[in-house]
Amino acid sequence: MNLTATESTHLDLLTPRGPADSADPCQTLLALGEEAMAQRQYERAYDLFSSAARFDAGAHRFRREINRAVRALVPRWHFGMMNDAERNQAYAxxxxxxxxxxxxxxxxxxxxxxxxxxAARSGAxxxxxxxxxxxxxSTAREIVKQNGYADVVTxxxxxxxxxxxxxxxxxxxxxxxxxxxxxxxLGEFVVPALAHARRELLTPDAVILPRSGRLFAQFVESPELHSLNHVGEVDGFDFRPFASLTSLEYFSTTLSNYRHRPLTEPVEIFRFDFAQDIEPTTHHMDITPRESGSAHAVVMWFELDLAEGVTLSNSPSDTGSHWKQAIQTLPEPWRLEKDSPLGFRAAHDGQRVLVGPAHAVPHTRVR
Ligand SMILES: C[S@@+](CC[C@H](N)C(=O)[O-])C[C@H]1O[C@@H](n2cnc3c(N)ncnc32)[C@H](O)[C@@H]1O
Structure with missing residues (x-):
């Protein structure tokens, strides 16, 4: 661990030098770790707590502190993802x-x-x-070593x-x-990562896995979904100013947990070829509702083409997937009439996606 000059000085001052000195360097590291946590410097907090544990023969004492930093650094979805058999088999x-x-x-x-x-097992x-x-x-490095592939995987x-x-x-x-x-x-910055990789790290004819992906959208009537992101009156109080704090973009949740009625068929809104540059795009599309009703939300999901004949999806019917659906609530319920075609917009800026009535979706860029 690299301590800052101040941290080293603290530690020097507090490191026990003889029987008369009872200062505890672990406590100092612990205090510095707490400071780092408060400043949301979680990697640093992790290092400081881990050093405190190394300093102390009874390292056990610091497990909870280390875990607080770990929880801030490592999202829980890693576990659900690693145990998603459908995903793993498709990639394999x-x-x-x-x-x-x-x-x-x-x-x-x-x-x-x-x-x-x-990839190593496949002979790379x-x-x-x-x-x-x-x-x-560092944990992955340990896993690679334990599984006997340290000479192949860096x-x-x-x-x-x-x-x-x-x-x-x-x-x-x-x-x-x-x-x-x-x-x-697109939400995890795959577009800039791929653009950089193609430009700097791959041969011109490199195979990219997945090769392409498609995004689908469906309008649904669902006051329950709307209530996840909107508020009006509560117990006789007017909470409408809180509307300024609603999310204008999608969030991730499981559609089947909420009562809903599809008003349209799913429609493909974007098709991405990962071997090409992906530019910000706005589509103007027409759709004919199959039911009349008030659309409260747009549900989105993807299909990923990993290789020839191998596809992965988080559609509402793929209940085994650890990915949930992307739900974007509409600011106001949008009235749709059965069999009356209507236009809507779908836009992405290479990271974020917006779908809705033309007046609610900026013309060219989400940015
Ligand atoms: C969804 S997980 C997938 C992990 C693993 N590849 C698997 O499929 O089981 C994505 C991981 O990539 C890391 N990550 C995302 N974008 C990255 C980037 N551009 N460079 C390096 N790591 C990245 C995240 O921190 C996260 O641990």
């Missing part, structure tokens, strides 16, 4: 189809290392993988956009595997 099948001997594979977003291990001569969160990267603790050929990768990679997708595909 696609990787087996695409990765061969002599391939140098780049895996963006190591997590626990599953995709890298699958070398796998380089990067992970933005240090504690996740885990780099870094954002993919900081990787360099000749430093982190011996040469440009032949295959890119990645799973940095949220419930509406």
């Amino acid at each position: 099948k696609a990787i087996q189809q695409v990765v061969g001997e002599d391939h140098l594979v780049l895996d963006i977003g190591t997590g626990a290392g599953l995709l890298s291990l699958l 001569s070398r796998v380089v993988t990067c992970e933005a969160v240090d504690v996740v990267a 885990v780099v603790s870094s954002l993919s956009t900081d990787l360099r050929v000749g430093v982190d990768l011996p040469r440009r990679a032949d295959v890119l595997v990645t799973e940095i997708f949220d419930c509406a595909l």
Whole structure:
């Protein structure tokens, strides 16, 4: 761990030097860790708490503190994701189809290392993988070693956009595997990560897995979904000013947990080819409602084409998927009439997606 000058001084002052000095360096590290937590410097807090534990023979004492930092650094969805058999099998099948001997594979977003291990098992001569969160990267390194692939898989603790050929990768990679997708595909910055990788880290004819993805939208009537993001009167009090704090963008939740009535068929709003640049786009689309009613929300989900014949989805009917659906509530319920075509807009800026009546969705960019 690298201590700041102030932290080292604190520690020097407090390190016991003889029987007369009862100061406890662990307490100092603990206090510095707390300070880092308060400043939301969770990686630093993790390092400080871990050092305190190393200092102390009864390391056990600091497990809870370390875990507080871990909880801030490592979202719970990692576990649901790793246990999502449908996702894992689809990636395993696609990787087996695409990765061969002599391939140098780049895996963006190591997590626990599953995709890298699958690539190594499929015969890749070398796998380089990067992970933005240090504690996740070091844990993945341990997992790779324990599974006997340390000579094939190198885990780099870094954002993919900081990787360099000749430093982190011996040469440009032949295959890119990645799973940095949220419930509406683009929310985890996959577009800039892929653009950078294609430009700086991959051979011109590299295989990208997944190769493409599609995003679907469906308007639903559901006061229950609307109430997750809107408020009016409560117990005789007017809470409408709180409307300024609602989310204008989608959030992730499980559609089937809320009573809802689909008013339209699902419609494909975007198609992404991950081998090409993905530019901000606005589509003007027409749809004919199959039911009359008030649309309170748009439900979105994706289909990812991992390789030939291997597709992965978080549609409302894919109940085994750890991904939930992307729900965007409409500011006001939108009246739809059965069999009366109406126009709507769908826009994305390479990260965020907005869908709704034309007046509610900016013309060209979400930004
Ligand atoms: C959804 S998890 C997938 C983990 C693993 N690849 C798997 O499929 O089991 C994505 C991981 O990628 C990391 N990540 C996301 N974008 C990244 C980037 N551009 N560079 C490095 N790590 C990234 C996140 O911190 C997270 O641990």
